[in-house]
Amino acid sequence: MSLIHHNHLSTSISSSSSTFLARNNFNIRTQNVSLPAKNNGICKCVAAPLSEKAAYKTKVSRNENMAKLQAGYLFPEVARRKAAHMLKYPDAQVISLGIGDTTEPIPEVITSAMAKRSYALSTIEGYSGYGAEQGEKQLRAAIASTFYSNLGIEEADIFVSDGAKCDISRLQVLFGSSVTMAVQDPSYPAYVDSSVIMGQTGQFQKDVEKYGKIEYMKCNPENGFFPDLSTVPRTDVIFFCSPNNPTGSAASREQLTRLVQFAKENGSIIVYDSAYAIYMSDDNPRSIFEIPGAKEVAIETSSFSKYAGFTGVRLGWTVVPKELLFSDGFPVAKDFNRIVCTCFNGASNIAQAGGLACLSPEGFKAMHEVVAFYRENTSIIMETFNSLGFNVYGGTNAPYVWIHFPGQSSWDVFSEILEKTHVVTTPGSGFGPGGEGFIRVSAFGHRANVLEACRRFKELYK
Amino acid sequence: MSLIHHNHLSTSISSSSSTFLARNNFNIRTQNVSLPAKNNGICKCVAAPLSEKAAYKTKVSRNENMAKLQAGYLFPEVARRKAAHMLKYPDAQVISLGIGDTTEPIPEVITSAMAKRSYALSTIEGYSGYGAEQGEKQLRAAIASTFYSNLGIEEADIFVSDGAKCDISRLQVLFGSSVTMAVQDPSYPAYVDSSVIMGQTGQFQKDVEKYGKIEYMKCNPENGFFPDLSTVPRTDVIFFCSPNNPTGSAASREQLTRLVQFAKENGSIIVYDSAYAIYMSDDNPRSIFEIPGAKEVAIETSSFSKYAGFTGVRLGWTVVPKELLFSDGFPVAKDFNRIVCTCFNGASNIAQAGGLACLSPEGFKAMHEVVAFYRENTSIIMETFNSLGFNVYGGTNAPYVWIHFPGQSSWDVFSEILEKTHVVTTPGSGFGPGGEGFIRVSAFGHRANVLEACRRFKELYK
Numbered sequence: 071m072s073l074i075h076h077n078h079l080s081t082s083i084s085s086s087s088s089t090f091l092a093r094n095n096f097n098i099r100t101q102n103v104s105l106p107a108k109n110n111g112i113c114k115c116v117a118a119p120l121s122e123k124a125a126y127k128t129k130v131s132r133n134e135n136m137a138k139l140q141a142g143y144l145f146p147e148v149a150r151r152k153a154a155h156m157l158k159y160p161d162a163q164v165i166s167l168g169i170g171d172t173t174e175p176i177p178e179v180i181t182s183a184m185a186k187r188s189y190a191l192s193t194i195e196g197y198s199g200y201g202a203e204q205g206e207k208q209l210r211a212a213i214a215s216t217f218y219s220n221l222g223i224e225e226a227d228i229f230v231s232d233g234a235k236c237d238i239s240r241l242q243v244l245f246g247s248s249v250t251m252a253v254q255d256p257s258y259p260a261y262v263d264s265s266v267i268m269g270q271t272g273q274f275q276k277d278v279e280k281y282g283k284i285e286y287m288k289c290n291p292e293n294g295f296f297p298d299l300s301t302v303p304r305t306d307v308i309f310f311c312s313p314n315n316p317t318g319s320a321a322s323r324e325q326l327t328r329l330v331q332f333a334k335e336n337g338s339i340i341v342y343d344s345a346y347a348i349y350m351s352d353d354n355p356r357s358i359f360e361i362p363g364a365k366e367v368a369i370e371t372s373s374f375s376k377y378a379g380f381t382g383v384r385l386g387w388t389v390v391p392k393e394l395l396f397s398d399g400f401p402v403a404k405d406f407n408r409i410v411c412t413c414f415n416g417a418s419n420i421a422q423a424g425g426l427a428c429l430s431p432e433g434f435k436a437m438h439e440v441v442a443f444y445r446e447n448t449s450i451i452m453e454t455f456n457s458l459g460f461n462v463y464g465g466t467n468a469p470y471v472w473i474h475f476p477g478q479s480s481w482d483v484f485s486e487i488l489e490k491t492h493v494v495t496t497p498g499s500g501f502g503p504g505g506e507g508f509i510r511v512s513a514f515g516h517r518a519n520v521l522e523a524c525r526r527f528k529e530l531y532k
Numbered sequence: 533m534s535l536i537h538h539n540h541l542s543t544s545i546s547s548s549s550s551t552f553l554a555r556n557n558f559n560i561r562t563q564n565v566s567l568p569a570k571n572n573g574i575c576k577c578v579a580a581p582l583s584e585k586a587a588y589k590t591k592v593s594r595n596e597n598m599a600k601l602q603a604g605y606l607f608p609e610v611a612r613r614k615a616a617h618m619l620k621y622p623d624a625q626v627i628s629l630g631i632g633d634t635t636e637p638i639p640e641v642i643t644s645a646m647a648k649r650s651y652a653l654s655t656i657e658g659y660s661g662y663g664a665e666q667g668e669k670q671l672r673a674a675i676a677s678t679f680y681s682n683l684g685i686e687e688a689d690i691f692v693s694d695g696a697k698c699d700i701s702r703l704q705v706l707f708g709s710s711v712t713m714a715v716q717d718p719s720y721p722a723y724v725d726s727s728v729i730m731g732q733t734g735q736f737q738k739d740v741e742k743y744g745k746i747e748y749m750k751c752n753p754e755n756g757f758f759p760d761l762s763t764v765p766r767t768d769v770i771f772f773c774s775p776n777n778p779t780g781s782a783a784s785r786e787q788l789t790r791l792v793q794f795a796k797e798n799g800s801i802i803v804y805d806s807a808y809a810i811y812m813s814d815d816n817p818r819s820i821f822e823i824p825g826a827k828e829v830a831i832e833t834s835s836f837s838k839y840a841g842f843t844g845v846r847l848g849w850t851v852v853p854k855e856l857l858f859s860d861g862f863p864v865a866k867d868f869n870r871i872v873c874t875c876f877n878g879a880s881n882i883a884q885a886g887g888l889a890c891l892s893p894e895g896f897k898a899m900h901e902v903v904a905f906y907r908e909n910t911s912i913i914m915e916t917f918n919s920l921g922f923n924v925y926g927g928t929n930a931p932y933v934w935i936h937f938p939g940q941s942s943w944d945v946f947s948e949i950l951e952k953t954h955v956v957t958t959p960g961s962g963f964g965p966g967g968e969g970f971i972r973v974s975a976f977g978h979r980a981n982v983l984e985a986c987r988r989f990k991e992l993y994k
Binding site for chain 2 (some may be wrong): 125126127128129130131132133134135136137139141144145146169171172173174175176177178180181182184185187188189191192193194196197198199200201203232233235236239243244245247248249260263264267268269304306307329334336337338339363366367379381382383384393394395396397398399400405409411412413414415416417418419420421425440514516
């Protein structure tokens with residue numbers, strides 16, 4: 071009821087009807103109910119006769135695309151359930167292997183570069199104001215030469231950002247509401263949700279748990295987690311993530327060659343998410359641009375988040391090759407540059423100093439050592455579930471282990487694991503209907519926690 | 533011709549037609565032509581018969597809203613002309629009072645907090661991954677208590693961001709393509725450009741230099757830079773910036789009370805940009821929420837950029853009061869929270885540590901000292917143009933001086949000043965047709981540069 075209460079406050083200091091004042095103590099106890107995390111009751115409130123009188127409404131219609139969105143964004147929902155569990159079991163040692171959140175300290179060679187840049191901002195020589203919206207020249211060049219050498223990707227094709235998730239939404243703004251899209255099913259929810267927000271989709275269809283007008287490309291054990299493209303209709307945009315979040319599977323060179331060919335034949339644009347490429351142990355492509363001709367049909371987005379523990383520092387990049395053209399021949403990069411200049415103002419200069427340090431010889435080595443540590447975590451989790459007789463997928467090329475619970479509801483499994491082991495995982499169905507019956511276990515965690523979680527898994531499923 | 537050239541490259545390593553290979557040396561000299569900054573020729577390239585054959589095009593239509601945008605975003609265009617001027621006069625001491633870019637070092641009490649947070653990320657105790665998308669609780673609380681105490685704005689109403697410009701575009705995504713909007717004319721170009729990108733507007737009408745479906749609220753010396761609301765039709769959204777960029781004028785309490793009343797009567801939502809409130813010297817409201825009832829009709833966006841020289845560090849915030857409701861009673865804050873969770877991932881944790889330091893007693897004091905320094909710059913610039921007999925506006929409550937050149941073209945004045953004094957200003961017409969005949973001079977600059985620029989102005993206009 072906080073809404074009504076606060077309306078009292080605001081109107082009591084306003085020139086409007088003082089009838090509110092009389093009710094000012096009415097629900098004073100709710101003063102500390104806070105929006106938006108705890109506001110699920112608000113709409114009911116507003117619908118109640120009392121509040122109908124109390125609450126002023128603007129005449130601005132709610133964006134109908136926002137209204138299409140189902141529930142909350144997955145990870146805040148997982149966090150909400152974790153928080154509720156901790157309230158229920160205040161003494162439990164809750165271990166989070168849910169949201170893929172890095173836990174290991176950032177190597178000092180990287181943080182000291184950020185500290186140095188911070189201090190420098192207090193000096194005349196070291197101070198810098200607005201940077202280039204596309205990122206600092208040196209960092210763009212380092213990203214191009216480190217990850218795309220010999221692939222024909224140049225400094226000018228790199229757009230530095232505050233993270234891949236943010237760039238995905240900027241790319242949706244670039245494409246606009248008229249494009250059609252395809253996603254892997256399951257997939258990282260930001261692709262679908264940002265598409266819904268931009269108005270590219272129809273309503274959510276409860277029976278199939280899909281949004282209208284989106285092509286869900288099924289990725290499951292039967293097809294080796296690579297979609298059967300012969301059954302996929304043409305769409306303007308194809309979101310494709312490899313190594314995949316959540317399934318942890320990585321597409322082979324041969325599969326990606328087929329994907330690029332598919333896009334070429336259809337005149338589609340692939341948005342390729344390579345945020346986990348550094349976790350690859352097989353000899354699969356690290357970048358879509360390793361595939362001949364990809365520069366004419368693909369954008370690649372990536373991030374320092376899982377490379378260097380920058381989830382909180384915020385730094386990523388997107389590659390839009392100059393060869394990529396809209397149907398009228400207009401370069402996609404030119405429009406993306408306009409979006410970046412108008413809707414964004416560059417990544418933090420301190421974060422960019424950190425990114426540059428990540429790509430120095432010492433930083434690069436240190437970064438890979440942390441990745442190797444998480445890889446060991448992955449092996450421990452895989453071995454645990456293998457030893458318990460589960461069908462275990464992913465892991466080899468990604469920090470995610472994808473475990474099959476045939477015939478069960480992902481949220482039920484999530485809840486049972488949380489209730490009985492105090493370990494937070496992520497329900498597969500949160501990534502799309504194709505994820506139903508699976509849970510994702512993240513390898514991001516302190517070693518002791520991963521070992522303890524695995525001990526508890528063995529207890530639960532022995 | 534770089535596009536064609538690079539198409540050769542990409543296709544030459546592809547499995548497709550080798551006829552490209554024959555032309556592989558054709559325009560090798562253009563290898564270093566880079567997109568997007570220098571890509572103005574690209575489209576012509578693509579239109580040429582040769583490249584028609586050479587360039588693969590996707591079948592994805594360009595977003596028609598992007599095609600509506602005129603020229604480049606203002607400030608990159610100013611930067612482009614500055615760069616061209618420096619090429620023409622390599623030995624000139626060019627002084628930039630154009631884009632409002634801070635120049636003074638950030639007080640050490642603030643940068644040391646950022647350095648400390650950076651170093652801490654290398655420790656188990658000090659490391660943090662994903663933060664709350666809405667910002668760190670402590671910072672949200674500090675912003676609420678520092679800038680909105682006694683205004684009924686609480687921690688939960690504050691959304692910390694990577695800057696006001698970015699939040700403006702996220703707000704446009706929130707509103708969607710169906711809303712109508714009004715802006716002050718002249719105004720900060722991000723309001724109009726982001727509205728065009730979201731598809732809220734019609735085509736650009738060259739004769740009046742306005743986009744269709746946007747209400748341009750004229751702000752000029754005749755109306756004291758406050759629009760005559762009796763002539764303004766109802767719109768869903770009203771962008772209002774005070775102290776204003778570019779005119780430097782600040783709305784009085786009485787004027788803002790009229791604005792809020794106007795919004796209430798029309799059921800409109802005001803997006804109030806208070807990014808320059810700290811520069812206020814008159815007794816005008818620092819926040820729209822000082823106006824009774826504003827919480828039911830207004831959102832406020834602000835930034836640390838001009839408060840603490842964070843233009844490169846990137847930190848801002850937006851206030852969405854829980855009392856603000858769409859016509860169906862749904863809380864706007866709840867949808868904005870969904871946007872923030874889906875399209876954004878929080879501001880850099882290091883920048884947030886800096887923001888918290890800005891709001892500490894020492895930081896707050898140091899921050900105001902820098903602001904006071906820029907205020908002195910403003911006075912120097914105002915006195916200069918006053919002494920030269922110009923009609924000078926703004927300055928008193930903002931770091932911008934708005935100078936009238938009746939009957940002249942802003943871009944002509946901009947060019948003449950640049951050509952004859954090597955000083956970069958900003959042409960008023962870049963902020964909308966209402967800015968024609970004015971130029972904006974920014975007070976952000978080292979004292980010596982401001983004095984030298986003023987000396988040159990006196991030379992030019994003596």
